[in-house]
Amino acid sequence: MNIAFTSILIFVLLAPGFLSRIAFNSSKLSIRNPNKNVVNELTWSIIPSLTIHIVAMTLIECFSNYYVDFNQLGNLMLGVNEQTTVKESFDQLRKFLYPIFFYNLSVFSFSFILGFGAKKLIRLLGLDRTLRYLRFSNKWHYIFTGECLDFPDVPDHFDEITDKIINVLCRVNGETVLYTGEYFNYYIDKDGNLEAVHLKYPIRRYLANDEVGKKDYYKIESRYLVIPNSDIININFRYFSRTELSEEDLKDVDKKNIIVMDEGSIN
Amino acid sequence: MKMAVNSTRKTQKMKGTKHTSMINTPEMGSALVRIAHKLSSSKSEGQIVKLGDKYYRIKELG
Numbered sequence: 001m002n003i004a005f006t007s008i009l010i011f012v013l014l015a016p017g018f019l020s021r022i023a024f025n026s027s028k029l030s031i032r033n034p035n036k037n038v039v040n041e042l043t044w045s046i047i048p049s050l051t052i053h054i055v056a057m058t059l060i061e062c063f064s065n066y067y068v069d070f071n072q073l074g075n076l077m078l079g080v081n082e083q084t085t086v087k088e089s090f091d092q093l094r095k096f097l098y099p100i101f102f103y104n105l106s107v108f109s110f111s112f113i114l115g116f117g118a119k120k121l122i123r124l125l126g127l128d129r130t131l132r133y134l135r136f137s138n139k140w141h142y143i144f145t146g147e148c149l150d151f152p153d154v155p156d157h158f159d160e161i162t163d164k165i166i167n168v169l170c171r172v173n174g175e176t177v178l179y180t181g182e183y184f185n186y187y188i189d190k191d192g193n194l195e196a197v198h199l200k201y202p203i204r205r206y207l208a209n210d211e212v213g214k215k216d217y218y219k220i221e222s223r224y225l226v227i228p229n230s231d232i233i234n235i236n237f238r239y240f241s242r243t244e245l246s247e248e249d250l251k252d253v254d255k256k257n258i259i260v261m262d263e264g265s266i267n
Numbered sequence: 268m269k270m271a272v273n274s275t276r277k278t279q280k281m282k283g284t285k286h287t288s289m290i291n292t293p294e295m296g297s298a299l300v301r302i303a304h305k306l307s308s309s310k311s312e313g314q315i316v317k318l319g320d321k322y323y324r325i326k327e328l329g
Contacts, residue, residue, distance in 0.1 A: 146328075149328055149329055154329060155328075155329065156328035156329055157328075160328055161328060163291070163299055163325075165299065165300060165303040180300055180303060180304065181300055182291070182296050182299065182300055200296060200300075201293065201296045201297040201299075201300045202300070203300055203301060217301065217304075219297075219301070223293065238303060238306075238308070238327060239327065239328040239329055240299075240303075240306070240325050240326065240327055240328065241313070241325070241326045241327075241328055242299075242323050242324070242325050242326075243323060243324045243325075243326075244321060244322070244323055245315070245322040245323060245324055246322070247322060249322070250315060250322060254315045255315075257314065257315065258315045258316070258317055258322075259302060259305050259306070259314060259315070259316045259317070260316075260317045261298050261301065261302045261316065261317065261318050261319075
């Protein structure tokens, strides 16, 4: 028996687990390196594949007259050399071609939906935030979106966030510049490393000016600014909860410490 | 001089999300960015901010 045929057969058998893993990791929440080792991926697919096949075979045997002939499967996988056995196995394959095809098609489709559904369910119930073992591999997602507030032992909750302000300290032409803006987006490379930060309503100031007591911010006349990671020294995240108040709600102590923002005022 | 916030201060709730994150108008977003460095991170009750003619209590989370 040709070794290539056995490899294809093993790949088909492990495909349900492989597909469910692809569906599970199909969002920005997961880091997916396209150069990842296929053998490694298939190894991680063994247990999900076996589970899905066993469930599918049980259902087939319960609700139809079909069953999986393990003798034929073993012959094909183990690569027997006797011509009569090989011929018999391929005759069986030809005879039940359509049931085998539709069985695999159903199992593959179900596996993909299962992986996708599992991801959706985890996100819907917020289990990835509360249980570390269900957390997705892209750690930046939790930091930039503020979902890290729902991690155990962190005060406050993600649902309370109304505004996310980010300070990015950068090295530009030998000078240290602090960029501040509202969070808009972030970009990661295939290995999950931060590639760039996308800010909205950006302003900036040079840290060197602090020494001469000049803490002016310069308003950049643009709504969006992308800062590449190569320039970034560190990033400061601020998650705010903003509630509108009427003037009657204000206490005397609040009125004394009020911060007023007028047009043109930056400091 | 009045801020432009007055004219378009409406904020919209993000579609399809259950949390309270808002899409700010450019005036509101820009004002928040410019005022953020004045907000203390060590006050748990938050601070009152007047943006245009509206008052807000802004509290840092985490």
